[in-house]
Amino acid sequence: MTAFGAALPRRAGALVRRAAARPQGFAARSALALLLVLLVAPFLPVVVWSVTRAWFYPAIVPQTLDLSAWTSVFSATSGVPAALGRSVLIALSATGLAMLFGVPAGRALALHRFPGRRLVEVLVLAPLVVPPLAVAMGLHAVFLKIGLAGTVPGVVLAHIIPTLPYVILVSASVFSAFDTGLEDQARSLGATPSQVLRHVTVPLLAPGLAVAALFAFLVSWSQYGLTLLVGSGRVPTMPLILMQFVTAGRQDVAGAIAVLTVLPGVLALVLSARILAAAAARERTTS
Amino acid sequence: MPIPRRIVLGLLAGALALPVAARAAPLSEDALRTAPFETIVEAARGGTVNFFLWGGDDRINAYVSGPLAEALKAEYGITLNRVGVADTAEVVNQILSEQEAGVTDGGAVDLVWINGENFRTLKTGGLLLCGYAERLPNARFVDWSDPSIANDFGTPVDGCEVPWSKARFALAYDSARTAEPPKTMAAFLDWVRANPGRFTYAAPPDFNGSAFVRHVFMHAAGGAEALSGPFDQARFDAAAEKAYGLLDDLEPFLWREGRTYPTDIAQLNQLFANSEVDFTFNYEPTVFGAGVADGRFPETTRSFAFDDGTLANTSYVAVPFNAANKAAALVLANHLLSPAEQLRKADPAVWGMATALDLDRLTPAEAEAFRALPRHPAVIADEDLADRAMAELSADWLEAIEKGWIERVGR
Numbered sequence: 050m051t052a053f054g055a056a057l058p059r060r061a062g063a064l065v066r067r068a069a070a071r072p073q074g075f076a077a078r079s080a081l082a083l084l085l086v087l088l089v090a091p092f093l094p095v096v097v098w099s100v101t102r103a104w105f106y107p108a109i110v111p112q113t114l115d116l117s118a119w120t121s122v123f124s125a126t127s128g129v130p131a132a133l134g135r136s137v138l139i140a141l142s143a144t145g146l147a148m149l150f151g152v153p154a155g156r157a158l159a160l161h162r163f164p165g166r167r168l169v170e171v172l173v174l175a176p177l178v179v180p181p182l183a184v185a186m187g188l189h190a191v192f193l194k195i196g197l198a199g200t201v202p203g204v205v206l207a208h209i210i211p212t213l214p215y216v217i218l219v220s221a222s223v224f225s226a227f228d229t230g231l232e233d234q235a236r237s238l239g240a241t242p243s244q245v246l247r248h249v250t251v252p253l254l255a256p257g258l259a260v261a262a263l264f265a266f267l268v269s270w271s272q273y274g275l276t277l278l279v280g281s282g283r284v285p286t287m288p289l290i291l292m293q294f295v296t297a298g299r300q301d302v303a304g305a306i307a308v309l310t311v312l313p314g315v316l317a318l319v320l321s322a323r324i325l326a327a328a329a330a331r332e333r334t335t336s
Numbered sequence: 337m338p339i340p341r342r343i344v345l346g347l348l349a350g351a352l353a354l355p356v357a358a359r360a361a362p363l364s365e366d367a368l369r370t371a372p373f374e375t376i377v378e379a380a381r382g383g384t385v386n387f388f389l390w391g392g393d394d395r396i397n398a399y400v401s402g403p404l405a406e407a408l409k410a411e412y413g414i415t416l417n418r419v420g421v422a423d424t425a426e427v428v429n430q431i432l433s434e435q436e437a438g439v440t441d442g443g444a445v446d447l448v449w450i451n452g453e454n455f456r457t458l459k460t461g462g463l464l465l466c467g468y469a470e471r472l473p474n475a476r477f478v479d480w481s482d483p484s485i486a487n488d489f490g491t492p493v494d495g496c497e498v499p500w501s502k503a504r505f506a507l508a509y510d511s512a513r514t515a516e517p518p519k520t521m522a523a524f525l526d527w528v529r530a531n532p533g534r535f536t537y538a539a540p541p542d543f544n545g546s547a548f549v550r551h552v553f554m555h556a557a558g559g560a561e562a563l564s565g566p567f568d569q570a571r572f573d574a575a576a577e578k579a580y581g582l583l584d585d586l587e588p589f590l591w592r593e594g595r596t597y598p599t600d601i602a603q604l605n606q607l608f609a610n611s612e613v614d615f616t617f618n619y620e621p622t623v624f625g626a627g628v629a630d631g632r633f634p635e636t637t638r639s640f641a642f643d644d645g646t647l648a649n650t651s652y653v654a655v656p657f658n659a660a661n662k663a664a665a666l667v668l669a670n671h672l673l674s675p676a677e678q679l680r681k682a683d684p685a686v687w688g689m690a691t692a693l694d695l696d697r698l699t700p701a702e703a704e705a706f707r708a709l710p711r712h713p714a715v716i717a718d719e720d721l722a723d724r725a726m727a728e729l730s731a732d733w734l735e736a737i738e739k740g741w742i743e744r745v746g747r
Contacts, residue, residue, distance in 0.1 A: 102631025106610035115631065121394045126401035128420065186433075193437035199444045281430050281444035282388060282419050290391070293422045297392025298602025301631065 077329055081322045085315070092311060099304030118301035122309070129290060133309055136270060136286040139201060140313070143208035143269040144262050147216045150209070151265075152258065155220025160229070173217050176210050184210060185278040192279055199281035207279040208269040215264040223257030256328040263321040267314055362441075363663050369467045373670070377412060380663035384415040387653075387668065388427045389449035391420020395626055399687050403680060408671060414664045419445075428454045431463050431656045443658035446665040450497065451651040452489040456731045458654065459496050465655040466496040468666060474673035479694035483727055484648055490566075490730020497652035498669040499692035501681070504648045504721040505547050505641065506621035508714070512636040514614050519643050521555040525582070529589045534614045536591035536598060536607065539746055540738040544601040547619050547647055549741050550729060553579040560645055560726040567732035576737075580744045587745070597746065609633055619649065621721070622688035625712025637714040641724050648725035650692060675702045684712045 098104075099118050101111035122129045157163070158170065176184070188207055189198055197203035235249045236242075273288045282289075287310040294303040363371065363379045385408075391397060397420060405416035421427055427448045434443045450458070458464050470480055478499055480486060485499050493499075509517045518527040528535045538545030554560045557575035587594030591613050598604040601618065608616035609632055618624065627633035653672060655665045671677055675698055678691045695703040711717060729737075 103634070104631075105634060106612070113631075117630070121398070124398065126398045126405075127394060128397070128401065128418070189433055190437045193434055193439050196442075277426065278433075282421055282426060283386065283417075283444050285420065289422075290420065293391035293420050294394075296422045296600070296602065297390075298600075298605050298632065299392065299394070299630070302394055 074326060074329065077326055081319075081326075084318075084322075088311075088315065088318070092308075095304045095307045097304075098300040099302075099308055102301055115301075118305040121302060122305040128285060129287075129306060129309065132285050132287050132290050135201065135284065136288075136310075137313060139205050139208060139276075139284075139286060140266050140269040142205040143212050144265040146205065147209050147212040147265045147269075148258070148262055151213050151216025151261065152220045155217045155222075155261075156224045158217065159221040159224035159227075173214055175214075177214050181211055182274045182278070185275045189278045189281075193281075198279060199283040201284055204276055204280045204284045204286075207275050208272055211272065211275065212265040212268045215268055216261045219261035219264060220258060223254055223261070226257075227253060252328065252331060256325050259321040259324040263317050266317050270314055362661070365465065365662075368465065368662055368666060369471065373471075373473050376663045376666055380661070380667045381413045383661050383664045384417055385661050385664035385668050386417045386419055386444060386446045387449075388419045388421055388424075388430075388445050388447070390422075390424060391418075392422065393623075393626065395630075396687055399681065403686070404672075404677070407677065408668060411671070412664075412667050414667060416668065424448065424450055424454050428457050431458060431658070432461070434656075434658055435461070435463060440658050442660045443656055444660075445656045446659040446661045447653050447655055447668055449500065449651060450654050451649060452728075453731050453734070455488050455497060455652065455654065456491045458656070459491060459494075463657050464496045465657055465659065465662060466494060468655075469493070469495040469498045469669075471495075472498065472666065472670040472673065474670050474675075477673060477675060477693040477697045479697070482694070484650055484725070485692070487727070487730075488652060489649065489728045489734060490732070493652070497654035498673060499650050500653050500672055501651050501689040502648065502692055503620040503651060503690065504725055505551070505617065505619050505646045506624070506639045506716045506721065507615050507617040507641070508608065508621075508624045508633070508637050508639045509615050510608070510611075510634050510636050511638045512634065513611065517615070517640055519640060521551060521642050521644055524642070525552075525555075525586065528586060531614070532589045533591055533593075535589075536594070536604065536613055537617070538601045538604045539597035539599055540741045542598075542600045544617060544619055545597070545604070546734065546738050546741075548617055549579075549583070550647060550734065550737055551642065551645075552583060553737055554726070555579075555644065556582055563729055563733055564727070566730060567736060572733070572736055572740075576740050576744075579737075580740060583741070583745045605632060619647070620689070621715050622684065622690075622712075624714040625684055625688055628712065628714045633714065639714060639716040641716060641721055643724065645726040646721060646724045647728055648721075649728045679705055679709075682706060682709055684710060684715070688712065688715065690718060 097111060100114055100116060102113060102115040102117065104111045104113075121127055154173070158166065158173075185207065188210075192198035192203050192207075197206065231249055231253065232245050235245045240248065271288060272286070273292060276284060276286050277289060280286075280289075287306065291303060291306045291310055294306060363376065368376065387400065389396070389400065397418065400416070400418045405418070408414045408416045427445055427450070431443065431445055459466075469475060475498070478485060484502070486493055488497065507517070518524040537548045540546035540549055553575055554563060556579035557563055557571075562571065562575060590597075591607065598607060601616075604613070604616050605627065607613045609627075621639050624633060624637055624639050628635055628637050653669050655662055655669070659665055672681075673693070675693065678693050679702070681687050681689050682691050691706060693706075695706055698706075728734075
């Protein structure tokens with residue numbers, strides 16, 4: 050692992066290797082369960098808020114069960130279902146683009162020595178260091194001039210800024226642990242290039258890249274200020290609508306929206322955990 | 337992972353090209369001010385209007401995206417796109433950024449729900465379309481000579497915005513806890529001192545907390561007249577001495593001995609709902625009814641206004657100088673002023689926001705429909721508010737009072 054790869058992605062890399070090295074799926078499954086509990090537990094009061102009304106001190110438990118927050122959230126006039134779809138579209142597009150640029154960059158940084166590599170590493174980290182809102186203001190001005198402000202493609206492009214560093218860092222870590230010699234071995238045993246890709250390269254890299262994509266998805270999903278500014282308010286994603294109800298003190302509606310906001314993140318987490326578990330299983334059968 | 341360069345470039349070009357869409361040639365600004373309204377309606381037909389407004393109330397959202405949007409579509413073929421914001425200042429920043437970026441046409445905002453400092457910022461910056469408001473056909477139902485319509489927090493409206501709703505400050509209490517609330521400011525302050533820890537107010541610059549502090553200021557200055565007109569440092573200093581002294585002395589009797597204040601009205605509402613304090617307040621008393629309806633306030637919530645006067649303001653809709661769909665925005669602004677739409681908005685079952693129209697200018701039947709509207713028991717009767725209404729202070733006074741509070745009391 051290079052010095053660069055040792056920075057942030059150590060945890061992600063370790064996660065991948067540990068999952069892959071597990072002799073049994075039980076420990077991996079328990080770790081996943083614990084992670085889910087940690088994620089979900091602070092969330093329970095929010096769920097309760099969303100299905101109750103007129104819950105005042107000193108009542109310890111809600112006095113009434115009421116689904117009106119959910120009815121209002123799912124009504125055609127609330128804009129929430131549309132925002133949910135929009136958020137998914139934006140996060141998936143931003144993830145796709147970030148992977149498109151970030152994975153090759155990560156590979157280059159991990160496997161190749163070239164002049165100016167240090168500088169590139171610093172530049173890659175820059176979006177994590179510079180306050181994103183400062184970047185967003187400048188970007189908003191530029192996007193206004195070229196007509197990208199207030200559009201979904203504009204927001205997607207803006208989301209590449211905070212997501213790209215995560216993808217590059219994680220994939221650099223993945224590639225630094227990747228032994229290209231395995232590809233050579235497969236070839237020397239007579240594998241065709243497509244067989245090498247299918248049976249060697251992808252299985253070895255997929256778990257790590259899934260983690261990279263998960264990071265990108267979650268980072269894009271939770272953007273607030275960047276979406277607000279670059280979207281000119283006209284690209285209402287879930288965090289934007291959630292904020293409107295949180296500042297208005299509407300725990301019931303905010304609770305319902307918060308539940309919907311967290312679901313795709315949990316889904317993405319479960320999916321990547323699946324990929325990791327599958328990789329671990331494959332590791333067991335091949336070793 | 338080799339990816340062909342032309343695919344990358346193609347994707348980028350695609351992403352960049354998407355938002356560039358053709359727009360029909362709009363009416364000139366002069367035409368919007370002088371053309372017959374039918375011409376404006378024709379120009380707007382089939383278009384879209386991006387209406388930016390505070391999005392924190394699902395009832396308002398449902399009204400704007402529902403019946404209002406449907407009426408606009410049916411009558412004018414215009415699609416209303418409701419754009420919710422957490423704070424209207426975001427919209428002001430958006431328009432300011434567009435101006436800085438040189439976007440003089442095709443701006444994001446077509447119509448914005450606005451008043452007070454936000455209006456002043458845009459008007460003084462020359463960032464609003466002006467001179468059309470009184471020419472809208474439905475503007476004849478508005479009493480433009482009414483000072484509370486002609487001035488928005490002391491800033492002359494000058495045809496740069498169209499009144500939408502009236503609001504007056506009221507306090508809410510829980511009749512199950514407080515049998516008879518103190519109804520003058522002096523009696524109220526006595527009540528606070530006699531019931532330590534049972535009252536607090538949202539810290540300025542919260543919109544509502546700031547309005548409460550202005551009531552205290554007017555009380556300390558000996559009445560609203562002492563602070564009327566343009567800002568005057570000497571008059572401010574005299575009143576400030578008394579008002580901040582009074583608020584400082586009140587601190588030990590406030591919730592948590594005044595060591596901390598709720599930072600926004602939502603927090604104060606929650607303290608009230610959970611019986612931690614006995615009062616909350618709002619510049620728009622219909623929220624008490626809505627609050628009971630959506631379970632934020634107890635069923636026994638009631639509201640009142642101070643007998644010595646309660647602040648009144650009007651909220652408006654305005655069209656930014658660079659709006660992409662000015663004609664459609666004007667049609668919507670005019671539609672919002674129609675007696676039928678104002679009546680629907682004033683219905684507590686829909687929203688309950690008081691009309692900006694002058695009932696004397698409507699047909700007797702129309703006026704009667706407004707008077708016959710039901711009232712939520714938690715909401716103070718409109719007559720009781722109208723009797724006590726005081727004009728808002730100008731924005732300079734407002735800012736000085738907020739700044740002074742933050743420096744001397746809020747520290």
